[in-house]
Each structure stands twice: as C-alpha cells, then as structure tokens.
Amino acid sequence: MNKILALLAALALTTSCCESKPEKRVHKLLMDRMLTLSVAESCTGGAIASRFTAMPGASAYFKGGAVAYWNQTKSLLLNVSADTIARYGVVSEQVVRQMAEGARRAADTHYAIATTGMAGPSGGTPEIPVGTVWIAVSSPERTLTRLVHIKGNRNRVIREAGSAAIELLEEELTAGNRTK
Secondary structure (H helix, E strand, O other): HHHHHHHHHHHHHHHHHHHOOOHHHHHHHHHHHOEEEEEEEEEOOHHHHHHHOOOOHHOOOOOEEEEEEOOHHHHHHHHOOOOHHHHOOOOOOHHHHHHHHHHHHHHHOEEEEEEOOOOOOOOOOOOOOOOOOEEEOOOOOOOOEEEOOOOOOOHHHHHHHHHHHHHHHHHHHHHHHHHO
C-alpha cells in the first residue's frame, strides 16, 4: 500500500511539474487542434520561439517568427507603422498589437504572440521603467493585449514576459473551448 501511495505521489509531482510550464500546455493544445503559431519578439529576443522549438513535434504548428529588436525591423518585417511608433512609442499597446497582427499575417498562422518592452538593466524612464512589457496574442477573431510589470534582472524580465505571453495565448485557446 505504501509503495502504491508513493508511486501515485511521484506521478502527481511529475505531472504537475510538466503541466506547470505554459509552453507545454499550449504545445498540446496546438497539436491536438492542429492550429499554427508564429511570434514577433522584441524584448524577449527569441526566448519564446526557443521555448516552443525545444519541444519535439513543434514543427507541426510553429511556423516561425521575427526578433524585431530595431524599430525599422518592426516596420519592415511586421508592417508596424512608423507613425504608430513615433506617436505612442515602441513600448506601447498599439505597437505590440501591430507586431502580433503582422506576424500572424506574414507567417499565415492561426495565432501569433508578440512582445515589446524594457528588459533592462538600463534604458528605463519614469514613464516606462525597466520591467515594463506589453504582450499581445492575435487570432483570426481578435487581438488581445496585456501590460505586465516585472521586477528583477534582465533574465527574469525576459523569462517572465515570455511566460506571461504564452499564458495569454493559453487563455485565448481555452476561452470557450475554441477549436479554430
């Protein structure tokens, strides 16, 4: 009896460990529903794409993405309006929305994730302090955006911004149990 309880406890720990990673949960949802994904990353510098492509089978849904660190790259590759950048700033809801929509159109995917923000350790301002990140998820129906503020060093900002963006995609995928 004790061996069975120990085995069940170990299984529960292993399962909760794996299920706690948002990219693993999203990986399964995308695979099961045969949906595709692209990314447009600025402050996360490819970390989101890396989290997905590290998993076997990701080529079934992950079409690609852009690390658009430079403003002109955002315009050239993702069709972000230079006027939008000038008017609202690169770390803005308007820019991240255009990044996500541009990535989804360019890669012809069902969903796209985008990030733009201030990872630090320098470059922050009183209006946009280090750790300020806008995230977006674009789908055929809508584009969701969210502002997150992350405390910590550059690596933590990048990691947590990536997790927040992937979790926003998971929320969109599970809202109303959408299949398309």
